[in-house]
Amino acid sequence: xxxxxxxxxTVASLGEAETLSRILPLMPAARDTLLxxxxxxxxxxxxDGRFVVTTDLxxxxxxxxxxxxxxxxxxxxxxxxxxxxVAAMGARPTALVVALAAPTSTPIAVLEGIARGxxxxxxxxxxGAGVVGGDLSTAPVLMIAVTAFGDLGGRAAVTRSGxxxxxxxxxxxxxxxxxxxxxxxxxxxxxHEGEPDARLGSELRGRDAGVRWHLAPTPPVGDGxxxxxxxxxxxxxxxxxxxxxxxxxARASGVVIALDSSSxxxxxxxxxxxxxxxxLLATFPSGTPLPGGFRPIGTVVxxxxxxxxxxxxxxxxxxxxxxxxxxxxxxWSPEAR
Amino acid sequence: xxxxxxxxxTVASLGEAETLSRILPLMPAARDTLLxxxxxxxxxxxxDGRFVVTTDLxxxxxxxxxxxxxxxxxxxxxxxxxxxxVAAMGARPTALVVALAAPTSTPIAVLEGIARGxxxxxxxxxxGAGVVGGDLSTAPVLMIAVTAFGDLGGRAAVTRSGxxxxxxxxxxxxxxxxxxxxxxxxxxxxxHEGEPDARLGSELRGRDAGVRWHLAPTPPVGDGxxxxxxxxxxxxxxxxxxxxxxxxxARASGVVIALDSSSxxxxxxxxxxxxxxxxLLATFPSGTPLPGGFRPIGTVVxxxxxxxxxxxxxxxxxxxxxxxxxxxxxxWSPEAR
Numbered sequence: 190x191x192x193x194x195x196x197x198x199t200v201a202s203l204g205e206a207e208t209l210s211r212i213l214p215l216m217p218a219a220r221d222t223l224l225x226x227x228x229x230x231x232x233x234x235x236x237d238g239r240f241v242v243t244t245d246l247x248x249x250x251x252x253x254x255x256x257x258x259x260x261x262x263x264x265x266x267x268x269x270x271x272x273x274x275v276a277a278m279g280a281r282p283t284a285l286v287v288a289l290a291a292p293t294s295t296p297i298a299v300l301e302g303i304a305r306g307x308x309x310x311x312x313x314x315x316x317g318a319g320v321v322g323g324d325l326s327t328a329p330v331l332m333i334a335v336t337a338f339g340d341l342g343g344r345a346a347v348t349r350s351g352x353x354x355x356x357x358x359x360x361x362x363x364x365x366x367x368x369x370x371x372x373x374x375x376x377x378x379x380x381h382e383g384e385p386d387a388r389l390g391s392e393l394r395g396r397d398a399g400v401r402w403h404l405a406p407t408p409p410v411g412d413g414x415x416x417x418x419x420x421x422x423x424x425x426x427x428x429x430x431x432x433x434x435x436x437x438x439a440r441a442s443g444v445v446i447a448l449d450s451s452s453x454x455x456x457x458x459x460x461x462x463x464x465x466x467x468x469l470l471a472t473f474p475s476g477t478p479l480p481g482g483f484r485p486i487g488t489v490v491x492x493x494x495x496x497x498x499x500x501x502x503x504x505x506x507x508x509x510x511x512x513x514x515x516x517x518x519x520x521w522s523p524e525a526r
Numbered sequence: 527x528x529x530x531x532x533x534x535x536t537v538a539s540l541g542e543a544e545t546l547s548r549i550l551p552l553m554p555a556a557r558d559t560l561l562x563x564x565x566x567x568x569x570x571x572x573x574d575g576r577f578v579v580t581t582d583l584x585x586x587x588x589x590x591x592x593x594x595x596x597x598x599x600x601x602x603x604x605x606x607x608x609x610x611x612v613a614a615m616g617a618r619p620t621a622l623v624v625a626l627a628a629p630t631s632t633p634i635a636v637l638e639g640i641a642r643g644x645x646x647x648x649x650x651x652x653x654g655a656g657v658v659g660g661d662l663s664t665a666p667v668l669m670i671a672v673t674a675f676g677d678l679g680g681r682a683a684v685t686r687s688g689x690x691x692x693x694x695x696x697x698x699x700x701x702x703x704x705x706x707x708x709x710x711x712x713x714x715x716x717x718h719e720g721e722p723d724a725r726l727g728s729e730l731r732g733r734d735a736g737v738r739w740h741l742a743p744t745p746p747v748g749d750g751x752x753x754x755x756x757x758x759x760x761x762x763x764x765x766x767x768x769x770x771x772x773x774x775x776a777r778a779s780g781v782v783i784a785l786d787s788s789s790x791x792x793x794x795x796x797x798x799x800x801x802x803x804x805x806l807l808a809t810f811p812s813g814t815p816l817p818g819g820f821r822p823i824g825t826v827v828x829x830x831x832x833x834x835x836x837x838x839x840x841x842x843x844x845x846x847x848x849x850x851x852x853x854x855x856x857x858w859s860p861e862a863r
Contacts, residue, residue, distance in 0.1 A: 228615065229578060230580035230612055230676070232578055234576055238575055240675075242569075243567035246661045250664070274566040277567070288583040326584075334671035363671055
């Protein structure tokens with residue numbers, strides 16, 4: 190556990206105004222801001238008369254453990270998961286707002302670390318995007334709710350429903366790394382009672398790229414606009430595992446997605462079932478030169494005439510995936526384990 | 527406590543997909559939605575090439591108690607506090623996104639009640655505004671983070687910094703009612719150990735308009751656009767009490783706000799110190815016919831030559847408010863009481 194979690198100067202000892210004055214200067218500035226933090230609301234440019242919006246919540250316990258995550262990781266990951274959703278529409282991220290609830294005993298250094306993580310994450314994944322507003326409250330556990338915005342530059346949004354038979358299925362980013370990292374943490378970085386252990390987590394992080402990806406992923410945000418410009422017919426962010434997310438895309442498009450196991454790396458099961466990679470899954474018309482980091486992993490084929498709408502619409506080497514492993518925050522919460 | 531808090535059918539027993547399928551149809555539709563819930567992100571119209579955005583967090587404990595609030599209240603109040611911030615910029619609310627974290631034991635009826643409250647609140651305060659997206663997670667307490675958007679219709683945003691000497695200071699909405707309601711709840715609707723009591727709270731709610739306003743306020747959202755169209759020079763939402771919020775407006779504008787106690791009702795202290803009214807405080811050029819529900823409560827006067835920037839810039843009947851009572855979520859949290 191990083192020493193930031195144990196400082197003496199807490200949000201309660203500083204109060205809201207001083208807390209804000211400490212963290213606001215650390216937040217990334219947004220290029221498209223017309224009016225930033227400090228009023229009842231912010232004003233953001235939407236050059237083509239529309240804006241893309243997504244929201245994603247991270248809660249201590251189900252979504253992260255303070256023994257394993259540093260504050261900087263939390264800000265970075267909150268940025269990553271939201272920026273990736275904006276990218277998956279084919280949009281350029283422009284701005285974020287951040288609502289944060291923390292126990293009153295939380296050291297100010299934790300909030301400063303989160304702010305720096307948001308800033309560094311935006312700079313690395315979506316230069317020019319920044320934080321235009323936020324809210325603070327108290328809670329028994331740390332919670333970060335980010336809402337992110339994007340600009341389509343006059344293009345149509347790339348939804349989940351546009352895949353057509355004959356399209357190439359492609360992915361940009363890792364497959365299964367985040368899930369493998371989380372599995373490793375739960376197997377190797379816990380104490381005798383199964384509770385997350387900070388020292389073991391820190392050691393594991395130094396040795397394993399999957400653990401690092403799980404704690405602070407760097408999804409290929411810029412590939413969202415590249416895919417849209419290259420003519421992607423459908424796209425989504427891989428947050429719940431390839432099997433479940435490909436099923437969503439296939440159902441929304443009324444097609445079958447035929448995956449090729451040889452393109453899924455050494456561990457196709459992990460690639461199919463691991464959540465939180467935040468890679469981009471997209472379909473492109475056959476013959477399209479794949480942009481950025483996209484690589485082919487399968488093809489789109491027609492749904493058989495008479496096939497039920499709820500038949501399993503994803504195949505692996507021609508065999509229907511009979512059961513779709515995926516991630517359900519309620520079914521998988523620590524309380525339910 | 528409403529019976530919705532104690533149902534057998536919980537979010538854990540239903541899982542995320544079924545929970546979403548139950549609450550999404552109850553959410554209000556937004557007229558300006560180009561693409562609604564169901565994809566990685568939503569797409570909202572921003573007719574004049576800009577959008578107003580604000581975010582506000584409600585956490586069980588510091589922000590509400592389940593003994594006193596019904597689920598419908600929580601959705602309604604989450605809508606009210608955000609719509610009011612949009613209105614305070616002079617904008618018409620268009621859309622909201624909702625991030626919700628709940629204990630896995632939460633009955634689905636609670637989430638359905640929150641969704642209906644959001645829907646009814648939007649219909650009452652900002653017809654045409656609706657929910658375009660959201661996220662679900664689990665947490666030890668219930669938490670609702672709403673982000674709301676608005677359209678300025680080509681006008682400049684009405685900020686806090688435009689008040690000029692000679693302007694009339696006016697308010698639309700109640701003054702101090704919410705704070706009086708909260709005080710009553712803490713004095714009269716608690717058990718022998720000081721814990722919130724559902725039956726006493728329900729009785730008190732039936733008898734007292736301030737309690738009802740605190741639990742489910744109906745701020746004058748439409749008066750935001752009316753004030754902007756009438757030429758308001760500055761405006762903000764009264765969320766932390768008139769004294770503190772008037773101080774913010776005065777400091778941002780570099781002026782002094784001279785309040786007249788005879789216009790603050792029977793209990794000027796409550797009007798000055800009570801938070802969460804979500805009324806609109808605005809300044810208008812002298813002689814402007816006040817629009818909607820606005821009524822005069824004072825005037826803007828110049829800051830004395832040589833006065834320190836941090837001198838108290840709000841006076842009551844000519845006497846500087848030496849100490850600004852207000853509401854700080856950290857200083858006032860239950861842990862700190």
